[in-house]
Amino acid sequence: MARVLASEIPHHVGEQVSLLGFLHWKRDLGGIQFALVRDRSGIVQVVVEKGVDLPLAESSIRVTGKVVENAKAPGGYEVLANGIEVVSAALEPSPIEIPKEEWRVNPETLLEYRYVSLRGEKARAALQVQAALVRGFRNYLDAQGFTEIYTPKIVSAGAEGGSNLFGIDYFEKRAYLAQSPQLYKQIMVGVYERVYEVAPVFRAEEHATSRHLNEYLSLDVEMGFIQDEFEVIDLEENLLRAMLEEARHTTPKQLAMLEVEWPNTQEMPRLSHAEARRILREELSMPVGQDFNEEAERALGAYAKEKWGVDFLFVTKYPQVARPFYAYPEGNGVTRGFDLLFRGLEITSGGQRVHQYEVLIEQLRNKGNDPANFAGYLEVFKYGMPPHGGFAIGAERLTQKLLGLPNVRYARAFPRDRHRLTP
Amino acid sequence: MARVLASEIPHHVGEQVSLLGFLHWKRDLGGIQFALVRDRSGIVQVVVEKGVDLPLAESSIRVTGKVVENAKAPGGYEVLANGIEVVSAALEPSPIEIPKEEWRVNPETLLEYRYVSLRGEKARAALQVQAALVRGFRNYLDAQGFTEIYTPKIVSAGAEGGSNLFGIDYFEKRAYLAQSPQLYKQIMVGVYERVYEVAPVFRAEEHATSRHLNEYLSLDVEMGFIQDEFEVIDLEENLLRAMLEEARHTTPKQLAMLEVEWPNTQEMPRLSHAEARRILREELSMPVGQDFNEEAERALGAYAKEKWGVDFLFVTKYPQVARPFYAYPEGNGVTRGFDLLFRGLEITSGGQRVHQYEVLIEQLRNKGNDPANFAGYLEVFKYGMPPHGGFAIGAERLTQKLLGLPNVRYARAFPRDRHRLTP
Numbered sequence: 112m113a114r115v116l117a118s119e120i121p122h123h124v125g126e127q128v129s130l131l132g133f134l135h136w137k138r139d140l141g142g143i144q145f146a147l148v149r150d151r152s153g154i155v156q157v158v159v160e161k162g163v164d165l166p167l168a169e170s171s172i173r174v175t176g177k178v179v180e181n182a183k184a185p186g187g188y189e190v191l192a193n194g195i196e197v198v199s200a201a202l203e204p205s206p207i208e209i210p211k212e213e214w215r216v217n218p219e220t221l222l223e224y225r226y227v228s229l230r231g232e233k234a235r236a237a238l239q240v241q242a243a244l245v246r247g248f249r250n251y252l253d254a255q256g257f258t259e260i261y262t263p264k265i266v267s268a269g270a271e272g273g274s275n276l277f278g279i280d281y282f283e284k285r286a287y288l289a290q291s292p293q294l295y296k297q298i299m300v301g302v303y304e305r306v307y308e309v310a311p312v313f314r315a316e317e318h319a320t321s322r323h324l325n326e327y328l329s330l331d332v333e334m335g336f337i338q339d340e341f342e343v344i345d346l347e348e349n350l351l352r353a354m355l356e357e358a359r360h361t362t363p364k365q366l367a368m369l370e371v372e373w374p375n376t377q378e379m380p381r382l383s384h385a386e387a388r389r390i391l392r393e394e395l396s397m398p399v400g401q402d403f404n405e406e407a408e409r410a411l412g413a414y415a416k417e418k419w420g421v422d423f424l425f426v427t428k429y430p431q432v433a434r435p436f437y438a439y440p441e442g443n444g445v446t447r448g449f450d451l452l453f454r455g456l457e458i459t460s461g462g463q464r465v466h467q468y469e470v471l472i473e474q475l476r477n478k479g480n481d482p483a484n485f486a487g488y489l490e491v492f493k494y495g496m497p498p499h500g501g502f503a504i505g506a507e508r509l510t511q512k513l514l515g516l517p518n519v520r521y522a523r524a525f526p527r528d529r530h531r532l533t534p
Numbered sequence: 535m536a537r538v539l540a541s542e543i544p545h546h547v548g549e550q551v552s553l554l555g556f557l558h559w560k561r562d563l564g565g566i567q568f569a570l571v572r573d574r575s576g577i578v579q580v581v582v583e584k585g586v587d588l589p590l591a592e593s594s595i596r597v598t599g600k601v602v603e604n605a606k607a608p609g610g611y612e613v614l615a616n617g618i619e620v621v622s623a624a625l626e627p628s629p630i631e632i633p634k635e636e637w638r639v640n641p642e643t644l645l646e647y648r649y650v651s652l653r654g655e656k657a658r659a660a661l662q663v664q665a666a667l668v669r670g671f672r673n674y675l676d677a678q679g680f681t682e683i684y685t686p687k688i689v690s691a692g693a694e695g696g697s698n699l700f701g702i703d704y705f706e707k708r709a710y711l712a713q714s715p716q717l718y719k720q721i722m723v724g725v726y727e728r729v730y731e732v733a734p735v736f737r738a739e740e741h742a743t744s745r746h747l748n749e750y751l752s753l754d755v756e757m758g759f760i761q762d763e764f765e766v767i768d769l770e771e772n773l774l775r776a777m778l779e780e781a782r783h784t785t786p787k788q789l790a791m792l793e794v795e796w797p798n799t800q801e802m803p804r805l806s807h808a809e810a811r812r813i814l815r816e817e818l819s820m821p822v823g824q825d826f827n828e829e830a831e832r833a834l835g836a837y838a839k840e841k842w843g844v845d846f847l848f849v850t851k852y853p854q855v856a857r858p859f860y861a862y863p864e865g866n867g868v869t870r871g872f873d874l875l876f877r878g879l880e881i882t883s884g885g886q887r888v889h890q891y892e893v894l895i896e897q898l899r900n901k902g903n904d905p906a907n908f909a910g911y912l913e914v915f916k917y918g919m920p921p922h923g924g925f926a927i928g929a930e931r932l933t934q935k936l937l938g939l940p941n942v943r944y945a946r947a948f949p950r951d952r953h954r955l956t957p
Contacts, residue, residue, distance in 0.1 A: 114759070131759045133724075133918055141889075151679060151727040171759070173919035198759070199889055201918040226914040229725045242682040249669075256574060259665040261751050261929075263948045264687070264734050265700075265711075267955040277688075278703045282738070282952055287690075288711075295948060298957070301556075302652045304574040309734065311687050313707070328684050336537070336554045336594070336621070426664075466622055478957065491649040492570040495556055495624040497594040506684075508789065525686045525718060529705055534691040534721070534910040 112175065116146065118152035120188045123178045130174040130190060131198065132392060133230065136210045137165050146192075147185070147210070148174055153364075154232070156181075156189040163192075167201035169209065169227065192320045218518055225525060225534050236365035238524060240358050241510040245309055247357025248330050248504075250520070251350050257332070258303040262295035264288060264311065268484055275315045288313035291503065294488045295331040297464060300499045301491060304335040307508075319528040321518045322405070322456060324507060329473040332461075333501030338446040340439070340463040343500040344425055347451065347459065351423065351504075355513075369514050374422035374454070380415065381425040384445075387411055402433035403450075412455020424452045429462070436474040439463040439500070447500070454512045461502025468492040535598065543611050546601045553578060553597040554621065556653065559633045560588050569615075569635070570608070571597055577655070579612040586615075590624040592632065592650065594845075598919070618913055630718060633745045648867070648948060649957050659788035661947060663781050664933040667731055670780025671753050671927075674773050680755070681726040686717035687711060687734065691907055698738045700748075711736035714926065716860065717758040717911045720843035720887060723922045724914060727758040728772035732929075742951040744941045745828070745879060747930060749950040755884075756924030763862070763870040763886040766923040767804065769849055770874065770882065774846065774927075778936075792937050797877070802850040803838065807868075810834055824874075827858035835878020848877045852885070859897040862886040862923070877935040884925025891900040 112129040120128070129475075132150035144159040157174050166172065176192035206224045212231040221228045228234055235391060249259065265279060266289045277288040292308050299306040312329040332350070337343060355376055359366065366373075391399040395410050403411070403426075415424040429448040431440055438446040439462065448462030465471050471492055475482045482489060507522035520526040525534060535552040543551070546933040555573035567582040580597050589595065597614035629647045635654040644651045651657055672682065688702060689712045700711040717733050735752040755773070760766060778799055782789065789796075805813075814822040818833050826834070826849075838847040852871040852920060855862055861869040862885060870886030888894050893914055896904045905912060930945035943949040948957060 131920075148920050151681075167918075170918040199918050199920050202891060202916040205917055226721045226724070226910075227917055229722070238683070239681055241684075245682065246672075246676065249672075253669070259660055259668065260661070260947060261664075261734070263749055263950055265736065265749050265950050265955070280701045281955060282740075284955060286955055298649045299652070299947065301649070302658050309732075311684070313688065317705075326686055326688050468625060487649075490957070492649055493625040493627055495590075495593040495622050497554075497622050503554075524683060526724065527686055527688050532688070532704065532707060532709055534913070 116152040117148070117150045117155045119144055119266070120155055120186070120190070121177055124180055124188065125178065125417075127443075128190065128314075130176075132172070132174075133172045133179075134166060134168050134172050136168060146174075148172065148190075149230070149232075154185060156184040156186075157192050158189055159192045159195065159326065162303070165195065166197045167204055169205050169230070169470075170201040171198040172196060173198055194358045214324055218520065222520060222526065223470060223534075224532065229524060230374065231371060234521070236362070236368050237510065237514055237516065237521060240362045240365050240369070240371075240514060241506060241522060243358040243362045244354045244509060244513075245328075245506060246328065246361070247354035248350065249309065251306070251353035252305075252307045254474065255305065255346070256407075257305040257307050257334075258299075258506050260296065260297070260299050260303075260306045260308050261310070262289070262292040262308060264313070267487070274451065277313050277315045290314055291329065292331050296331055296501060297499065298491050300333050300335040301494065301496055304497075307332045317529065319530060321520075322508065323509075324519055324523060324526055324528065327508075327523065328506035330504040330506055331501065332503070333499060335497045335499040337498055337500050339461065340449060340461070340500050341381075342425065343461055343463065343502060344427070347461065347502055348379050348423075350381075354509075358513075372516055374513065375420060376423070378419065379423035379425060379451075381427050381449075382411075382415075383428045384426055384430060385456055387426050390414060396441055401430045408452055408457055409455040412452050415452075418453075422454050426452065434462070436478045437464045437471065438478060439465050440470070440474065449502075451502075451504075453509060456508055456512050457496065458508045458512065459502045459504050461500065463498065463500035466496040466498050539575040540571070540573050540578045543578055543601055543609070543613070546806050547603055547611065549599065550598065550600055551613065551718065553580070553599075555595070557589060557593045557595050557624075559592050560591060567598075571595065571613075572655075573655070577608060579607040579609075580615050581612055582615045582618060586618055588618065590627055592624040592628050592653070594621040596621055619817065641943065645943060645949065645954065656792060657889060659785070659791050659943070660933065660937055660939065660944060661784045663792070663794075663937060664929060664945060666781040666785045667777045667932060667936075668751075668753065668929060669772065669784070670777035672730070672732065673780065674776035675728075675730045678728065680728040680730050680757075680780060681722075683715075683719065683722050683726070683729045683731050684733070685712070685715040685722070685731060687736070690910070700736050700738045713737055714752065715754050719754055719924060720860075720919070720922065721911075721914050723756050723758040723785075724917065724919055727920075728756075732753045740952065742953060744943075745931065745934075747942055747946060747949055747951065750931075750946065751929035752930055753926065753927040754925070756922060758920040758922040760886065760921055763850065763872060763884070763923050764804075766884055766886065766925060767850070767872060770884065770925055771802050771846075771928075774802075777932075781936075784835070787829050794937055797936065798843060799846070801842065801844050802846035802870075802874075803842055803844055804846060804850050805834075805838075805851060806851045807849055808851065810849050813837060824853045831875055832843060832878040833878055835875050838875075839877075845877050849873045850861045857885070859901045859903060860887045860894065862888050863897065864894070872925075874925075874927075879931055879935050880934065881931045882925045882927050884923065886921065886923035889915065889919040889921050 135147040135149035173196040175194035451459035510522035558572035598617035705803035733902040874882035
């Protein structure tokens with residue numbers, strides 16, 4: 112008998128069906144047994160006769176039985192089993208109770224047993240929403256004439272100087288893990304004008320906080336022949352709307368299960384860094400420097416929500432001291448760099464980049480870098496690079512804030528931090 | 535005046551337009567000058583009056599002028615320029631002549647100057663076809679109920695024991711670059727049943743041949759609740775057809791420019807490894823071992839083309855000695871592992887995997903591995919892992935053989951090999 116998925120059960124009332132999945136949960140009421148079977152599409156309640164031996168939870172099983180309506184069953188249907196076959200038996204009880212998905216408690220336990228805790232309905236919903244956001248990212252950019260690129264993660268030098276790099280033994284040489292595809296995506300602007308990449312990036316940050324990962328998924332965009340950074344910001348606004356729409360259309364059940372409070376995607380105000388500093392200082396009485404720390408970002412997010420009812424806030428015109436050498440300088444110590452805060456968390460850094468060879472050399476020197484260390488990168492700027500800019504969205508941070516997850520680690524299947532290399 | 539793309543020129547005959555792009559080529563005929571302007575959509579011929587100073591080739595320029603038909607111009611149209619503005623001047627002549635794209639000569643030079651040689655029409659067409667193949671991969675699998683996953687590239691141990699691993703300094707610990715997402719995609723079968731990943735993998739192979747890369751794009755698939763490996767092979771057949779169709783529909787100009795000989799996608803025969811060995815030995819008089827080397831694969835590819843007119847050939851039932859510990863053993867030293875040869879080059883390894891904990895332990899020991907080194911991986915097999923299998927397609931090899939590129943390096947933007955870490 113052909114397999115029927117959990118989500119297809121409502122179309123088979125009165126029929127004999129065959130289900131394949133994991134034994135999510137079971138309960139023996141003496142006269143009768145209840146089980147929940149979980150497959151890739153959802154969960155079905157199964158009624159099993161007294162005396163039938165059910166294997167340990169998480170075993171793979173095949174259930175044959177008749178579909179009936181039952182208003183009390185999850186989803187309104189259940190299967191009256193007349194056959195249970197163990198496809199692959201669990202050998203031990205799961206180290207965590209998967210149906211009791213209390214991921215606000217005990218994060219280290221959940222991560223330690225990630226290979227089974229991911230089977231929980233909420234854990235898997237979160238990563239499916241993330242996949243939908245990424246799909247929306249690609250689809251929107253494909254339609255706008257962007258080309259997907261795949262740039263090297265093994266590099267000979269860092270994109271922003273030498274800090275936070277993981278070293279690699281590359282045969283006789285020293286190499287590093289790419290912190291960002293920055294330099295490569297800029298080169299590719301000279302090839303395709305508009306490019307994007309979806310790939311892991313690696314940062315050897317020492318601190319293990321609820322917002323940092325040492326390996327994360329970076330959604331990178333770069334575009335040429337722009338007027339200024341506001342063209343890039345316009346693109347990112349529309350891109351984010353498209354990504355969120357893709358999630359809403361393709362993962363509605365997941366979003367409902369996670370009780371997501373949908374963000375305001377209509378308005379994404381743009382605040383200059385100077386104005387943001389003034390608000391922090393004068394209206395929020397907070398100490399403020401040339402770059403914003405976590406607290407300042409949170410405060411700005413709360414302010415924007417309270418005052419304008421918005422979840423996304425662009426902070427533009429970053430000071431040069433807080434930006435890397437490739438940020439386009441506008442004079443007076445200000446760049447065309449911007450950040451995007453989502454619910455008070457930085458999820459994007461971006462901006463217009465320097466496209467003039469001489470300016471790059473000068474900026475490298477100003478930042479204390481030896482241009483010789485950037486020789487490979489600098490070369491391309493001798494060959495007519497147009498004005499260009501772009502940004503990167505941290506996929507896990509976007510997912511975390513959209514879904515209200517307490518820790519960015521839950522927005523990654525197998526997070527890496529200072530202390531965690533497994534599973 | 536709004537920008538018009540090269541591809542839109544035919545719709546603007548008789549109109550004044552503004553083009554933005556790179557000065558691809560120029561020639562001064564004394565009384566008149568010709569130029570080709572290249573943008574992301576193609577190339578347009580521009581006629582420039584005598585005496586107008588054109589910048590160096592590869593400069594970014596804006597051309598304003600009137601569109602006219604001209605049967606002799608590339609594409610049948612040209613722009614009579616009345617304004618040339620240099621957006622960003624090239625400072626030096628390009629180290630290679632981009633319009634003379636002779637990528638069968640001087641591969642090292644082309645790779646050395648990859649940051650500009652990629653601007654060539656054929657180089658950029660090749661990587662756009664690749665992006666289309668990858669898009670086809672994702673779209674097909676999304677439609678089949680697969681979930682995209684993003685697994686760690688920083689790992690604590692190799693998927694296949696300790697060989698060919700790049701070591702990383704991970705804070706106080708030793709870590710490695712993932713050779714494959716194998717173990718993680720198997721874990722994720724327990725979560726989503728059907729998963730795929732598009733991500734770089736890293737192999738510290740010592741030899742630098744025309745078919746090896748030390749970093750490449752792996753298109754990984756894994757699916758649960760299968761009967762046997764032929765269900766996986768059936769999926770891969772249909773997947774490849776969908777990928778090739780996506781390329782044909784979305785990059786027809788690129789395929790025409792590269793004069794691609796379209797492969798036979800109708801038939802993809804399946805030959806057992808034993809039968810393949812017999813053919814090599816008896817019909818082709820070649821020495822043959824338990825695994826096939828490059829020459830054997832080429833010979834089998836040629837044989838299949840000659841005898842059956844096919845480009846894709848599955849070799850099934852690989853011997854256990856030639857497969858990793860996780861290959862499903864069928865008895866008699868044979869596994870449910872398969873390879874896919876495309877025009878005589880292995881582009882896929884795949885098969886059914888072991889899903890039983892005890893069998894994995896035994897197989898690890900048989901291969902001389904200490905199961906303790908695979909503790910994190912082994913754990914999940916205690917929790918009802920269903921029968922499953924999958925495969926990985928090397929994106930660059932598929933691209934290389936589809937397009938007839940002489941070296942797999944041209945199927946990657948910035949290839950990495952034993953000697954090449956830049957650009």
